[in-house]
Amino acid sequence: MRGFGKYALYVYAVITFSFLLIPIAYTVGFSFNDARRTNIIWRGFTFENWVTVCDAPNVCEALGNSILVAVVATALATTLGTMIAIALVRYRFRFRSATTLLLFLPMATPEVVLGAGLAAQFLTAGVEKGLVTVILAHTMFCVSFVVVTVRARVATLDPALEEAGRDLYASPAQVFWRITFPLLIPGIVAAALLSFALSFDDFIITNFNAGAAMTFPRYIYTAAARGIPAQANVIASAVFFFAIALVLMSQVGGALRRRKLART
Amino acid sequence: MAFGAFQSNASTAAQPSGALVTQRKSPIALLLLLPGVLYLILFFLTPLLSLVLTSFQAPVPGGFAGDYETAFQWQNYTVVLETYWPHISRSFVYALLATVFALMIGYPIAYVIGVKLREYPLWQALALVLVIAPFFISFLLRTIAWKQIFADEGILMSALKGLQVIPPDAYFTGTPAAVIFGLTYNFIPFMTLPIYTSLEKLDLRYLEAGGDLYAHPATVFWKITIPLSLPGILSGTLLTFIPAAGDYINASRDFLGSTDTQMIGNVIEANFLILQNFPAAAALSLLLMAAILVLVTAYVKRSGTDELL
Amino acid sequence: MLEASAPVRGFADAGADLSLVNVSKRFPGFTAVDDLSLEIPAGSFFALLGPSGCGKTTTLRLVAGLEEPTAGSILIGGKDVTLAKSHQRPVNTVFQSYALFPHMSIMENVAFGLRRRRIDNADTLAREALDLVELAHLAHRKPSQLSGGQQQRVALARAVVNRPALLLLDEPLGALDLKLRRQMQLELKEIQSEVGLTFLHVTHDQEEAMTMADTVAVMNQGRIEQMGAPVELYELPKTAFVATFLGQSNLFTGKVGNSTSDTMTISAAGVGITVPLSRAHVHRGTVTVGIRPEKVALHRHKPADGNRTVLGPGRVLDASFSGVSTQYLVAVPGYADVTVFSQNTSESDSARNGDEVYVSWSPDHAFGLSDHPVGDSGKFAADTDTGSLAVAERERLEAELEES
Numbered sequence: 016m017r018g019f020g021k022y023a024l025y026v027y028a029v030i031t032f033s034f035l036l037i038p039i040a041y042t043v044g045f046s047f048n049d050a051r052r053t054n055i056i057w058r059g060f061t062f063e064n065w066v067t068v069c070d071a072p073n074v075c076e077a078l079g080n081s082i083l084v085a086v087v088a089t090a091l092a093t094t095l096g097t098m099i100a101i102a103l104v105r106y107r108f109r110f111r112s113a114t115t116l117l118l119f120l121p122m123a124t125p126e127v128v129l130g131a132g133l134a135a136q137f138l139t140a141g142v143e144k145g146l147v148t149v150i151l152a153h154t155m156f157c158v159s160f161v162v163v164t165v166r167a168r169v170a171t172l173d174p175a176l177e178e179a180g181r182d183l184y185a186s187p188a189q190v191f192w193r194i195t196f197p198l199l200i201p202g203i204v205a206a207a208l209l210s211f212a213l214s215f216d217d218f219i220i221t222n223f224n225a226g227a228a229m230t231f232p233r234y235i236y237t238a239a240a241r242g243i244p245a246q247a248n249v250i251a252s253a254v255f256f257f258a259i260a261l262v263l264m265s266q267v268g269g270a271l272r273r274r275k276l277a278r279t
Numbered sequence: 280m281a282f283g284a285f286q287s288n289a290s291t292a293a294q295p296s297g298a299l300v301t302q303r304k305s306p307i308a309l310l311l312l313l314p315g316v317l318y319l320i321l322f323f324l325t326p327l328l329s330l331v332l333t334s335f336q337a338p339v340p341g342g343f344a345g346d347y348e349t350a351f352q353w354q355n356y357t358v359v360l361e362t363y364w365p366h367i368s369r370s371f372v373y374a375l376l377a378t379v380f381a382l383m384i385g386y387p388i389a390y391v392i393g394v395k396l397r398e399y400p401l402w403q404a405l406a407l408v409l410v411i412a413p414f415f416i417s418f419l420l421r422t423i424a425w426k427q428i429f430a431d432e433g434i435l436m437s438a439l440k441g442l443q444v445i446p447p448d449a450y451f452t453g454t455p456a457a458v459i460f461g462l463t464y465n466f467i468p469f470m471t472l473p474i475y476t477s478l479e480k481l482d483l484r485y486l487e488a489g490g491d492l493y494a495h496p497a498t499v500f501w502k503i504t505i506p507l508s509l510p511g512i513l514s515g516t517l518l519t520f521i522p523a524a525g526d527y528i529n530a531s532r533d534f535l536g537s538t539d540t541q542m543i544g545n546v547i548e549a550n551f552l553i554l555q556n557f558p559a560a561a562a563l564s565l566l567l568m569a570a571i572l573v574l575v576t577a578y579v580k581r582s583g584t585d586e587l588l
Numbered sequence: 589m590l591e592a593s594a595p596v597r598g599f600a601d602a603g604a605d606l607s608l609v610n611v612s613k614r615f616p617g618f619t620a621v622d623d624l625s626l627e628i629p630a631g632s633f634f635a636l637l638g639p640s641g642c643g644k645t646t647t648l649r650l651v652a653g654l655e656e657p658t659a660g661s662i663l664i665g666g667k668d669v670t671l672a673k674s675h676q677r678p679v680n681t682v683f684q685s686y687a688l689f690p691h692m693s694i695m696e697n698v699a700f701g702l703r704r705r706r707i708d709n710a711d712t713l714a715r716e717a718l719d720l721v722e723l724a725h726l727a728h729r730k731p732s733q734l735s736g737g738q739q740q741r742v743a744l745a746r747a748v749v750n751r752p753a754l755l756l757l758d759e760p761l762g763a764l765d766l767k768l769r770r771q772m773q774l775e776l777k778e779i780q781s782e783v784g785l786t787f788l789h790v791t792h793d794q795e796e797a798m799t800m801a802d803t804v805a806v807m808n809q810g811r812i813e814q815m816g817a818p819v820e821l822y823e824l825p826k827t828a829f830v831a832t833f834l835g836q837s838n839l840f841t842g843k844v845g846n847s848t849s850d851t852m853t854i855s856a857a858g859v860g861i862t863v864p865l866s867r868a869h870v871h872r873g874t875v876t877v878g879i880r881p882e883k884v885a886l887h888r889h890k891p892a893d894g895n896r897t898v899l900g901p902g903r904v905l906d907a908s909f910s911g912v913s914t915q916y917l918v919a920v921p922g923y924a925d926v927t928v929f930s931q932n933t934s935e936s937d938s939a940r941n942g943d944e945v946y947v948s949w950s951p952d953h954a955f956g957l958s959d960h961p962v963g964d965s966g967k968f969a970a971d972t973d974t975g976s977l978a979v980a981e982r983e984r985l986e987a988e989l990e991e992s
Binding site for chain 2: 038041098124129152158235266269
């Protein structure tokens with residue numbers, strides 16, 4: 016019985032992981048369902064949905080919009096956020112605490128508040144809600160996350176490296192582009208990926224600010240009442256496998272590299 | 280995770296060699312900051328101010344639904360509090376319960392990954408992937424999946440009824456329990472990851488020292504491990520509670536909730552998008568935000584980490 | 589031999605001299621460098637020696653252009669470079685942490701400075717520099733794939749390849765083990781004399797400073813206490829700090845009593861300690877004099893030689909055998925404990941704990957200081973590390989206060 020205590024934690028972990036994966040399995044599984052209008056009861060296994068993925072009205076359009084919004088918002092947020100992160104770590108300036116507060120607040124504000132606020136503003140400004148407003152909204156909440164991610168990376172940069180650059184006759188611009196920036200790239204990439212994921216999956220803020228435009232999560236929400244077509248499951252599953260593959264490759268690759276270094 | 284990254288706000292950076300390097304004061308800093316800061320002021324601060332203004336608006340006399348004019352109708356707040364008090368308190372109760380459950384479920388997982396799996400980097404990487412895997416399926420679909428799994432006529436419920444574990448007229452979807460279940464499930468990764476980050480850095484020699492000084496394993500856990508992982512617990516609970524309080528998907532009728540489980544988020548959405556009662560929606564949003572800020576500040580101060588900002 | 593072909597900024601072909609004129613560097617809360625003046629002749633190997641927090645690294649950074657002085661001016665080769673930025677000065681630094689660019693191969697690292705100066709055939713020159721430090725066969729590796737000692741050599745090559753008028757070394761050998769350190773010390777000295785550069789070496793390791801440098805300056809709390817050839821500093825220390833930082837000393841404080849034309853005697857507890865006037869800085873009043881422990885002899889019986897200064901009888905408190913020598917701590921009534929380094933030859937007396945002994949030395953080895961030692965600091969030596977850290981912490985808080 017003594018040995019059991021040692022493994023109890025691992026058993027618990029396995030159970031919990033399985034629990035975490037249940038809805039994923041369900042969603043992926045039902046993408047293969049021979050469904051009619053609603054995808055609730057299991058009728059039979061088929062690849063049909065995967066082949067005719069864009070047949071369901073608006074699904075592919077919604078997906079396309081989501082990708083477009085995510086790409087643009089990521090580009091904007093990453094640029095703005097990286098600049099702020101560098102300034103925060105490497106420079107002294109007044110109002111530092113105020114700036115940090117301004118960056119921290121969007122992460123601490125519930126999405127309903129952010130969404131409602133932006134919508135109210137667009138309303139008073141007379142701006143028509145659509146994909147543009149969605150992009151503007153997404154950029155806003157992604158900037159904070161980018162700053163946090165890149166900042167962590169900037170803080171690990173040895174300042175001596177930039178000093179060495181200056182010592183070796185590099186002008187400030189050269190120091191930045193040849194030394195600082197290349198070393199920041201892993202952090203910037205991580206921030207961009209995070210931003211993309213956040214934007215792609217966002218629903219609440221999008222719902223308030225999209226007007227008639229349709230993004231993928233919004234599509235699912237509006238379809239939830241009458242029944243979500245299996246093609247939506249297909250798309251979600253495809254995105255899932257793609258993302259998992261990416262993450263697995265980077266994580267496992269990193270772990271293997273660490274193991275190799277530990278062994279040498 | 281997010282909060283912890285803001286912790287080290289030193290204005291001097293220490294080189295590995297030990298020499299201290301002060302940051303430079305330069306106009307470049309302004310150039311780097313301005314675009315982002317201006318953007319946030321324009322699209323975050325001003326909307327908040329907008330909300331404040333809107334919350335005091337009064338309906339245009341004789342106007343259409345959705346027509347409001349600038350006023351100082353502070354009664355909006357009292358009306359909203361009276362009408363929606365049940366929803367407000369319900370939101371906080373659900374969010375609190377979801378946070379507690381997420382903590383109880385997530386901490387052991389974080390412990391397994393961060394402490395037990397340290398010698399197996401490959402398994403550690405895989406476990407982390409499993410924890411964040413749910414993020415890659417839209418959370419709407421995840422919630423729908425649970426709804427359909429727990430549907431009255433679904434396999435699970437039928438089986439349980441057949442085995443007479445639950446009475447034949449029992450139902451799960453639409454109950455507060457279902458909503459809390461959904462919230463907990465959705466936020467487990469948010470809770471687990473920050474705690475994992477804290478535990479990952481835990482120097483195991485502290486635990487050894489505790490044992491060396493005659494502490495029972497349980498004592499070591501409560502008096503050494505937990506306090507040292509407090510920053511992670513703090514981040515995790517905040518990252519869970521704040522979004523949970525404002526969530527309205529789980530509680531929505533189309534998902535795991537019913538008309539009896541409406542949370543403050545549902546109410547805000549309804550007022551804004553359907554009833555077009557913008558002042559009410561704005562007032563509610565600000566009340567929610569204020570309540571969260573008050574609770575969070577009290578919580579953070581009590582945990583003794585003012586380093587959050 | 590390295591040759592810089594048509595250097596863009598016209599650096600000297602040999603080292604240049606360095607002048608610091610009344611240089612001060614003040615940070616909010618403390619002064620790191622206090623009115624420092626220094627002349628380093630071209631082509632010499634100069635060491636700045638001092639404990640942590642004494643200001644030597646700050647001085648180095650001022651010369652490199654990584655910090656701006658609060659006051660004073662800096663001249664290299666006669667030219668005023670006080671306002672010049674780091675990349676405009678003919679100075680290169682070997683950093684304590686090496687600071688090799690992790691994302692570039694070591695070849696690219698070494699060629700970096702040359703490329704920034706747009707020098708032709710940078711690749712050839714870089715390769716020559718790597719040959720000099722015997723790492724050409726690893727040219728395409730990244731820094732993380734090299735050992736600590738190899739990284740140190742790359743850092744050196746990267747600096748030397750630019751033929752700077754002045755090469756700065758910031759405790760570069762700190763991370764190496766003893767054997768490697770000895771090796772690198774010899775190599776550095778060789779390269780310096782071969783290439784003819786002016787080296788400014790900053791270290792807290794006195795042995796390193798004394799073996800490598802032509803001139804040593806001992807720094808304490810932002811000021812230079814004494815500067816000169818290693819031998820001079822060791823045998824004739826000027827201040828109590830130098831006497832106790834560089835090696836060990838036995839110090840005695842007393843009033844000057846008798847003086848002759850070429851000696852003076854201070855009296856302490858009835859015995860006179862004589863010092864030649866040429867070896868003393870202060871000749872009147874209360875003076876501190878000292879004697880190095882290895883100059884003190886240990887006797888079981890009172891020595892008869894009248895020319896020597898004799899103290900005793902005393903009791904041996906501690907005898908530590910360390911192969912080459914034995915270190916004795918002798919309690920002499922009326923004085924502080926006397927330290928004696930006795931070489932383990934058959935000629936010298938040996939003693940054990942509790943033995944009654946006499947100590948003696950020749951007055952020609954004694955020296956007179958210009959100040960007095962600071963009060964007894966207790967059993968554990970004062971930790972200047974935490975002191976300077978605490979001050980820096982205060983500075984940080986004040987800086988934050990200043991900007992919020």
